[in-house]
Amino acid sequence: MLKNYIKIAWRNIWKQKVFSIINILGLSVGIAFTLLIGAYVWGELQVNHQLKNADNQYIIQSKWKDPNMGFELASIAELPKALKEEYPGLVVNYYHFDGMTTNVSKGEKYFREGIQLGDSTLLKMYGFQLLHGDVNTALNDPFSVVVTQQIALKYFGKNDVVGQVLTIENFSGDKHDFTISGVLDHLPKNSVTSLNASNISNFFFNAEAAKYFKRNIDGWANPYIVDYVELKKGADPKEVESAMKTLLRKNSSEQISKNLTPYLVALKDYNMVAEGGIVKKMTSTLSCIALFILLMAIVNYVNICIGRASGRMKEMGVRKVMGGLRKQLIWQLLAESTLLVMIATILALVIYLVARPYVSDVLGKDITSLFALPAYFIPILFLFALIIGTLAGIYPALVLTALKSVDSLKGKLPSVKESVLFRKSLVAFQFAIASIVLIGAYIISQQVSLFFSNNLGYNKDYVIYTQLPRDWSPNGVKKMESIRYQLAQMSQVKSIALSFEIPDGANGGNYPIYRQGANPAQTVVTQGLITDNQYASTYNIPLKAGQFFKPVFDVADTTQVVINETQSKALGFKNADEAIGQKIMSPGSPVAFTICGVTADFHFGSMQQHIKPVTFTNVNYALAYRYFSIKLKPGDIQQSLSVLSQKWSELMPGAPFEYHFMDDALKKLYATELQLKKAAYIATILAVIIVLLGVLGLISLSIQKRTKEIGIRKVLGSSAIRITLLFLDDFLGVVLIAAAVACPLAYLIMQKWLSDYAYKINISLLPFIFSIALLTGVTAFLIILQTIKASFANPIKSLRTE
Structure with a gap:
């Protein structure tokens, strides 16, 4: 029986090619975009989760009475070691490091690289694996270095480079040879080797190497070191925070102990809350955008399904007369709806594969490959498709199958009128969401332009910067x-x-x-x-x-x-x-x-x-x-x-001339805003596409249903323009109502977003006028294209319809 339902459903989908393509395209685009954003958010949530004993790993952060007195990111250099030695019942391990850049050379190759001077506990504490070298001894010698795979390939063209030598410069301009003692296996994204976008390390040294580099990574008066601790299983972080306050009162200066409050942040959570929760804000914003786009696609799909269903009343009547049971007809309509959603889902997976590199580039983060996502991902996706297909088909299925056979054959709905208001409400919802996204993208673009304007108080034009030995x-x-x-x-x-x-x-x-x-x-x-x-x-x-x-x-x-x-x-x-x-x-x-x-x-x-x-x-x-x-x-x-x-x-022979324009520095400073701007542009394009696909489908359905009416109007003397205006009036009224709802909502949302900035643009009428005018204009153009063809058709053919 199921096979028969699917076969008939496929025939109906194939019979209505135009509407099926519109439905599948709109839904697949919405699903694909949601999947891409979902994979991005999932990737951000997984940062640090793959570290060894991740549940017990913490980073020590600093809260100063005056935020200008120190850095939140760093803390007192001596804290983690003292915690391990004086509170062994709470802390079982620690790692602290000083990150910097220096010149590294091998023969004619020389580059400026990010390095870490830290404890030898790095590899074992976080479970970092070596492709080559011994984890137990790799960080024991002050003149040895552990490097990443990328560095091995960059300088030597191969991975197995243990025993090879690199020349590294210190802060006095001296150079010394360091022997490579280990090559790290691929590192998952983490907040230890890549603390943030400006602190990415590829070279790892023993703490004793700090003497050669003229750096100090110890002491109670040094608040510029990044500190990590691993707590004993079951230890209370609040007890550790209390212990840190005690240690500061006992060992540090009065100025530090009175103004600094150290606290712990779980490494599993750190990526989301670091730098004022910038990643959390970004993922939340993108998740909302993706949800809106998906809702638009679903609404679009449901709307066209409902519109098409009323045209199948006679089919339902014939099936009933031929002995079809109501439950069979319901299953048939649901099978058709679900099959269409399944096809859209499969197409969405293809779009995911094709669009992933581009969206990764836009967001500045590598989005997880489809095949690297958890195994439960695919079943959940198709379960979601099944639910959407059922929800989309259940309304027309219940309404159409409830009609009497005679009413169905006559094409009448005596007891349940077609819900025009409901359908128009769905269209208004789509337009409102599209308007909000478009207005938001416009305002974000204006604010980002302010960051790169000439109102910075200095002139960045033609200025390059380069690091020095x-x-x-x-x-x-x-x-x-x-x-x-x-x-x-x-x-x-x-x-x-x-x-x-x-x-x-x-x-x-x-x-x-x-x-x-x-x-x-x-x-x-x-x-x-x-x-x-x-x-x-x-x-x-x-x-x-x-x-x-x-x-x-x-x-x-x-x-x-x-x-x-x-x-x-x-x-x-x-x-x-x-x-x-x-x-x-x-x-x-x-x-x-x-x-x-x-x-x-x-x-x-x-x-x-x-x-x-x-x-x-x-x-x-x-x-x-x-x-x-x-x-x-x-x-x-x-x-x-x-x-x-x-x-x-x-x-300066031997010093790399690696220059950047000041615009590049600003791009790093406002990386999140630039990513959000690009994501907003993508969302705007998708929102407009989905809305226009919906308008295309609905206006086609409307023309199809009113073919005979168009013929009668022409016979009675109506011009093509009047007929076109008739359809425009139906849709543009909905657009204007949607605009009236969208504008205040968009204003409130963007005011909230701009409130994070001390210096911001004033929201003018331009984004609202431009966005509404653009959506209205494109919609009107699409309606005119469709109706003009119908209005010029031979009225005799129109009157013979049905």
């Missing part, structure tokens, strides 16, 4: 300044600056300051930036008063600093001029700094936060640098970069 000594700084001077003489270069930071939100650290003579307790927490005297001119940061250090460096002027307007006001100066020549100090330091300049405010970090106080310290005083920021002259940029690369190789 480190030699953090007076001679190292002098050498870099000499190289800077030689590069600045090139005709392709407008200006060049040596600094520790670029305007990407990542500064070297925050510290409290106060006016000399004022109460040291009344401090202002400032972002410290280390630069030379060319930084303001390279980035075109306007000066409000004074100068940006002296044009020629003098040792006597090393304690001069430049502040921004926000800091000038926070320190109590009436205006920028009043700040010049005044002295500021930091608690616990005997050095008094003299303010020599005040800059205009500029966006150093994300627009999610208000502009913070900034203090520029001279690189000759701080003796730390990371970047050259180079402003090129307009013209042939590629030619300029080529010449610059040659000069670079002459001045």
Whole structure:
């Protein structure tokens, strides 16, 4: 019997090819998009879950009384070791590391790489497997290194490279050979080796190697180290947090113990809550968008199914007269509906396979392959298809099979009228969702454009930045300044600056300051930036008063600093001029700094936060640098970069010239917003496609049902335009009602989204007018195309219909 139902269902689907194709396409697109987003969300939820003993793994985070006093991500270097030694009943293992970048070379190959200096517990604690090498000894020698597969292939072209040597530079400019002691197997995405987008490591060293790199990863006064602990099974994280507070009171300074509250975050949850829950917000937003798109596709499918069903009344009447039972007819209609959804689901899987690389690129994350998803995924998917098929077919099946045979044969619905209002409500729902998505995409695009506008307080055009080999000594700084001077003489270069930071939100650290003579307790927490005297001119940061250090460096002027307007006001100066020549100090330091300049405010970090106080310290005083920021002259940029690369190789042989434009730094800073913008564009396109497919199907059904009416109207003298307007009136009224509902909802949703930003656009009428006009225009065009053909048909043929 089931075989017969399927056979008849296939014949009906094939008979109504146009409507079947419209239904299948709309539904498959909605299912495919939902699957892709679902796989992306599932992948994000699985981060860190594959680590050994993941249920007991935690990262120590920091909550400062003033968030500007330290980093949430890092904590006190000595904490995890002290927890393991003094509270063995709570903590069974620990790992802490310092992440940085340095130059790595092998023969003629040299690159700047991300490295980790950490404990030898790394491999065993997290269950990382080695393709080659011994897990027990790989991280024992301070001059050995464990590398990833990618690095082995990059430098040697093969995986088995244990015993090979790489030359690695330290922060004094010295170079030393390191022996490869292990090659890591493929690492699942995790928050240990890849803490975040800007901290991805491919080289792993023993903690003892920190001495060679001139780094300190120990001590109770060092709050810049990333700390992890593994708790004993059954241990209460709250007890560990209490123990951390006790240790800080006992061992750290009063300034740290009073202002810092360390807390634990489960590694299983960390990916979703890190950096203010940015991944959680992204996955939630995309999940809502996917749900809306799927609902639109389902509504579209149900609407066309209901519309088509009323045209099959005579078929039901004939089947009843021939002896068909009601339950058989119900099963027949449900089989047809379910088969159509199953076909759409299979097509959705094909779309998934084809679209996955593109959507992965858009979201900046590798979406899980269809074949890598859990085994229960496919059965659940087809169970979902069965449910949708049943829900879509149950209404027309129950209504049509309940009619008397005579009524069915006459094509009448004496007891149950066709629910025109219900169908129009479904259409209005589709248009409302499409309008919200389109308006949202428009506003997101406007906000993202603001991030890259010229309202940043500095000029990023033609500015590239490149990392430098480190030699953090007076001679190292002098050498870099000499190289800077030689590069600045090139005709392709407008200006060049040596600094520790670029305007990407990542500064070297925050510290409290106060006016000399004022109460040291009344401090202002400032972002410290280390630069030379060319930084303001390279980035075109306007000066409000004074100068940006002296044009020629003098040792006597090393304690001069430049502040921004926000800091000038926070320190109590009436205006920028009043700040010049005044002295500021930091608690616990005997050095008094003299303010020599005040800059205009500029966006150093994300627009999610208000502009913070900034203090520029001279690189000759701080003796730390990371970047050259180079402003090129307009013209042939590629030619300029080529010449610059040659000069670079002459001045710094062995140091890679790996440059990026400042736009690239901003793209990293606003990576989530850019991903959301692209995802919103995709969702908008899909929403519009689904709506138009629905309109196409419904208007075709409407014309088919009213063929005889069209013929009568033509005979009575109606023109093609009047007939077209008749159909337009039916649909455009629904569109306008949907717009009236969608606009306020879209406004509230986008206001909520924009509330996360301290600096944001003002929502104008333009996104609403544009979106509604576009949807209305495209819908009207589609209706006109369909009805114009019907209105020009021969009325005699129309009257002979049925």
